[in-house]
Amino acid sequence: MNPYTELYGSENRGPYSLSEVLNGNVTELTESSEGPSTTPVFHAEDNSHDAFQLKQKCIGDLPAATISEFMKLNSKEQASTRSLLNVANKILDESIERKNGDISKRVAYLLKEVVRDIERQISGQSEVFKKQNNLYKTREEKYQSKIRALEILAMGTSEENEVAMNQLRQLKTEKTKIEEKRKVEEQDVIKLMKEKAHSDVQISNLKQELELLKGTYEKHSLQMVVQAKETKVELEKKVMELECLLADSMKKVEALEAFSESKYLRWKKKELGYKSFIDFQSRSLQELRVASDSIKQEILKTQKVQSKEFNHFGMKLKGLVDAAQNYHTVLEENRKLYNEVQDLKGNIRVYCRIRPFLPGQSEKHTAIEYIGESGELVVANSSKQGKDSHRLFQFNKVFGPAATQEEVFVDTQPLIRSVLDGFNVCIFAYGQSGSGKTYTMSGPNLSSREDWGVNYRALHDLFHLSQSRRSSFTYEVGVQMVEIYNEQVRDLLCTDSSQKRYPFFRVFKVAFFLVLMKVYIIRSVLTVHVRGTDLKTNAVLHGSLHLVDLAGSERVNRSEATGDRLREAQHINKSLSALGDVIFALAQKSSHVPFRNSKLTQVLQSSLGGQAKTLMFVQLNPDVESYSETISTLKFAERVSGVELGAARSNKEGRGVRELMEQVAFLKDTVAKKDEEIGRLRTLKPNSSGEKRGISSPRYGSSSPRRHSMGTPRESRTLSGGKSLGRVEKASSDVDNSSDYSDRHSEAGSQQSLDDFRHHKEFFRQSRLAVVESGQIITDDVESNTAVQDGGRNLTEDFELLGFGDADSEERLSDISDGVLSMGTETDGSINSIVELTLFPETVKRPMESIEK
Numbered sequence: 001m002n003p004y005t006e007l008y009g010s011e012n013r014g015p016y017s018l019s020e021v022l023n024g025n026v027t028e029l030t031e032s033s034e035g036p037s038t039t040p041v042f043h044a045e046d047n048s049h050d051a052f053q054l055k056q057k058c059i060g061d062l063p064a065a066t067i068s069e070f071m072k073l074n075s076k077e078q079a080s081t082r083s084l085l086n087v088a089n090k091i092l093d094e095s096i097e098r099k100n101g102d103i104s105k106r107v108a109y110l111l112k113e114v115v116r117d118i119e120r121q122i123s124g125q126s127e128v129f130k131k132q133n134n135l136y137k138t139r140e141e142k143y144q145s146k147i148r149a150l151e152i153l154a155m156g157t158s159e160e161n162e163v164a165m166n167q168l169r170q171l172k173t174e175k176t177k178i179e180e181k182r183k184v185e186e187q188d189v190i191k192l193m194k195e196k197a198h199s200d201v202q203i204s205n206l207k208q209e210l211e212l213l214k215g216t217y218e219k220h221s222l223q224m225v226v227q228a229k230e231t232k233v234e235l236e237k238k239v240m241e242l243e244c245l246l247a248d249s250m251k252k253v254e255a256l257e258a259f260s261e262s263k264y265l266r267w268k269k270k271e272l273g274y275k276s277f278i279d280f281q282s283r284s285l286q287e288l289r290v291a292s293d294s295i296k297q298e299i300l301k302t303q304k305v306q307s308k309e310f311n312h313f314g315m316k317l318k319g320l321v322d323a324a325q326n327y328h329t330v331l332e333e334n335r336k337l338y339n340e341v342q343d344l345k346g347n348i349r350v351y352c353r354i355r356p357f358l359p360g361q362s363e364k365h366t367a368i369e370y371i372g373e374s375g376e377l378v379v380a381n382s383s384k385q386g387k388d389s390h391r392l393f394q395f396n397k398v399f400g401p402a403a404t405q406e407e408v409f410v411d412t413q414p415l416i417r418s419v420l421d422g423f424n425v426c427i428f429a430y431g432q433s434g435s436g437k438t439y440t441m442s443g444p445n446l447s448s449r450e451d452w453g454v455n456y457r458a459l460h461d462l463f464h465l466s467q468s469r470r471s472s473f474t475y476e477v478g479v480q481m482v483e484i485y486n487e488q489v490r491d492l493l494c495t496d497s498s499q500k501r502y503p504f505f506r507v508f509k510v511a512f513f514l515v516l517m518k519v520y521i522i523r524s525v526l527t528v529h530v531r532g533t534d535l536k537t538n539a540v541l542h543g544s545l546h547l548v549d550l551a552g553s554e555r556v557n558r559s560e561a562t563g564d565r566l567r568e569a570q571h572i573n574k575s576l577s578a579l580g581d582v583i584f585a586l587a588q589k590s591s592h593v594p595f596r597n598s599k600l601t602q603v604l605q606s607s608l609g610g611q612a613k614t615l616m617f618v619q620l621n622p623d624v625e626s627y628s629e630t631i632s633t634l635k636f637a638e639r640v641s642g643v644e645l646g647a648a649r650s651n652k653e654g655r656g657v658r659e660l661m662e663q664v665a666f667l668k669d670t671v672a673k674k675d676e677e678i679g680r681l682r683t684l685k686p687n688s689s690g691e692k693r694g695i696s697s698p699r700y701g702s703s704s705p706r707r708h709s710m711g712t713p714r715e716s717r718t719l720s721g722g723k724s725l726g727r728v729e730k731a732s733s734d735v736d737n738s739s740d741y742s743d744r745h746s747e748a749g750s751q752q753s754l755d756d757f758r759h760h761k762e763f764f765r766q767s768r769l770a771v772v773e774s775g776q777i778i779t780d781d782v783e784s785n786t787a788v789q790d791g792g793r794n795l796t797e798d799f800e801l802l803g804f805g806d807a808d809s810e811e812r813l814s815d816i817s818d819g820v821l822s823m824g825t826e827t828d829g830s831i832n833s834i835v836e837l838t839l840f841p842e843t844v845k846r847p848m849e850s851i852e853k
């Protein structure tokens with residue numbers, strides 16, 4: 001708004017006049033700046049204006065009274081100019097006092113107006129003074145002419161002179177008065193001029209101040225304008241933003257409104273739907289109530305009828321439950337009987353286990369179609385046609401992919417425990433590579449108890465069971481690891497060669513062995529020999545547990561092996577096919593079972609040849625790509641399950657048998673001493689038979705039956721069958737592999753020697769078979785024993801002549817062969833019995849010494 005408008009309330013209203021100030025309206029003027037204009041101010045202005053005009057128009061013709069009045073008015077005006085200046089000064093002083101030198105716009109404007117009024121008044125007054133002077137001059141001239149006229153007249157008439165003289169006097173007095181007046185007025189004019197000069201100075205000061213104020217005001221207003229512009233821009237921006245926000249909000253509001261509207265409509269619809277539904281429901285409820293009442297009635301009726309029928313039915317059901325119980329008892333009995341028949345027949349138990357698909361094999365297809373509770377297994381191959389697409393097999397038990405190690409062991413445990421009752425037990429795993437044999441036998445991770453395989457669980461279990469039987473039995477346990485492939489036998493608990501003769505430890509040492517087992521991951525055959533003594537009857541029992549993790553059963557061409565690996569695979573294959581032959585012969589009840597065709601079958605002879613309990617784990621890879629391997633594995637397993645070994649027998653020895661065993665051991669020891677003597681004698685006669693027969697090494701001089709072997713030193717012998725990945729060498733300890741022997745010993749011996757060897761070997765084999773087949777473990781009298789020993793000694797000597805002596809005592813177990821089997825001390829010709837006799841010399845020796853005495 002225009003500050004002037006603000007000051008005066010309306011733009012049409014003119015500024016305040018000086019007359020207002022002169023009339024003493026200064027305070028009123030200041031106070032009324034906000035209110036409407038006051039009427040008396042305009043009246044005062046009008047009066048002064050009228051007075052001024054009156055002076056200008058009529059002064060020349062005015063009578064003396066009027067002129068004096070006019071003069072009064074002039075002096076009045078001078079007084080008003082003075083008071084006007086006083087007012088201005090007063091306003092300035094007040095402003096300076098109040099505002100500390102800052103004069104407000106309003107005051108500045110007021111002062112400007114006052115100064116303008118003063119200027120106007122002063123210029124008016126000077127005009128008036130000029131006119132008055134002119135007037136006085138004309139009047140003076142008039143009076144001069146009148147005087148002259150009167151003097152002329154005076155000269156004419158004395159009367160007239162007289163009158164004229166009077167008039168003249170009057171005029172003279174008037175003139176002096178006027179002159180006096182004029183002097184006074186001139187003094188006033190001088191005063192006024194002085195005042196005017198003073199006012200001019202004041203005005204110029206005020207003008208300067210006004211200029212200064214104007215400058216600062218303009219500056220300030222300029223700043224204000226700039227600020228206002230900036231603020232305006234900012235505000236505009238903000239307004240824009242707010243407008244955008246507002247637009248967004250409006251949109252959202254619109255969307256929300258639309259949404260709520262649609263929701264409202266939906267709810268409305270739903271409400272209507274519910275209402276109609278509730279109506280319908282309440283109607284239905286009513287109907288239902290009616291119906292339920294009638295149904296209740298009917299139910300009551302039916303209940304009565306039913307309770308009668310229930311009673312009747314209960315009677316019948318009881319009969320049925322009794323019948324079912326009988327049926328289950330019969331079934332249970334049947335199963336027991338079947339198992340007993342199986343036990344009596346000595347059937348090899350066959351458990352089939354299917355491994356799950358390994359991580360990353362999720363896309364593979366399974367060949368396993370059905371797993372029955374009672375050992376049924378159906379395998380299928382969708383790519384095959386006809387009867388080949390589905391095959392059904394029946395085993396003692398089938399473990400599916402989800403079966404745990406614990407579940408598998410629970411079914412194996414009774415068999416393992418029978419070792420402590422003197423039974424020979426053999427558990428072996430068969431199946432193609434990667435089918436889970438090692439997983440089942442050893443477990444993937446010994447540090448996790450749930451992962452333990454049959455091996456570790458069996459040892460653990462035997463240890464705990466033997467501990468719990470401490471009050472009636474003392475048990476001694478020896479553990480061997482036989483790596484069939486390169487014929488190593490390790491007695492894990494022996495620390496040096498002298499101790500090697502005593503691998504049997506008190507049973508508590510088994511705990512130590514369990515710790516050792518964690519160090520060695522046992523795969524190669526693990527054999528646990530148990531000897532228990534009944535504390536009441538003194539009867540001694542021997543039990544052994546073979547745990548065999550066989551090599552992969554897949555065909556050689558499938559294994560894609562070359563070089564050493566190929567030869568190894570061939571050997572493995574050979575031993576597995578030897579196993580197949582043995583199984584086949586057993587299944588056919590053939591009179592000759594070719595146990596000696598491979599080391600594997602030799603080791604397993606005690607378990608397959610009768611009196612033992614044998615369990616085979618058939619491991620399957622579920623992948624349909626392994627279908628043909630799976631089928632051949634299952635066929636083999638089927639054949640194995642048909643093998644009857646005869647009822648298992650416990651190796652319990654009465655006192656008599658034990659004494660005889662002890663005698664045998666004594667005699668063996670005597671023979672050994674004699675052998676040593678012969679050896680000594682031979683060293684006394686160098687260049688004797690060794691040279692003649694082409695045998696040079698005195699190393700083979702020892703003729704101990706225990707230490708003699710038909711084979712070469714251990715490092716040159718290889719046999720296939722176990723899971724070892726050791727060296728592959730072309731050799732066999734068997735008579736059927738004697739061509740290998742002849743090859744290897746061609747440098748050392750002649751053809752004659754070989755013939756002798758074959759002759760003696762055959763002789764030994766027949767003797768052993770005779771002993772084994774007659775079921776005799778040893779002969780009844782010492783004489784016959786001695787005869788056998790003599791025969792053995794002779795043969796030993798012959799062997800020595802041929803150069804097939806033992807390598808050294810530390811490796812005697814690796815030299816187990818037919819030569820050893822010729823000893824009359826064998827129980828069944830198997831490695832198991834040989835190992836026992838070899839490992840027990842000390843324990844049988846002491847009693848024999850007392851007999852001798």
Ligand SMILES: Nc1ncnc2c1ncn2[C@@H]1O[C@H](COP(=O)(O)OP(=O)(O)OP(=O)(O)O)[C@@H](O)[C@H]1O
Nearest residue numbers: 355356432433434435436437438439440444551552
């Ligand atoms: N029941 C099972 N559950 C989980 N994984 C298994 C199972 N059986 C086997 N496996 C896994 O399958 C793989 C092959 O198993 P394993 O080595 O025991 O086979 P194998 O028949 O002993 O093989 P090879 O004859 O080549 O030694 C291993 O990784 C093993 O952990």
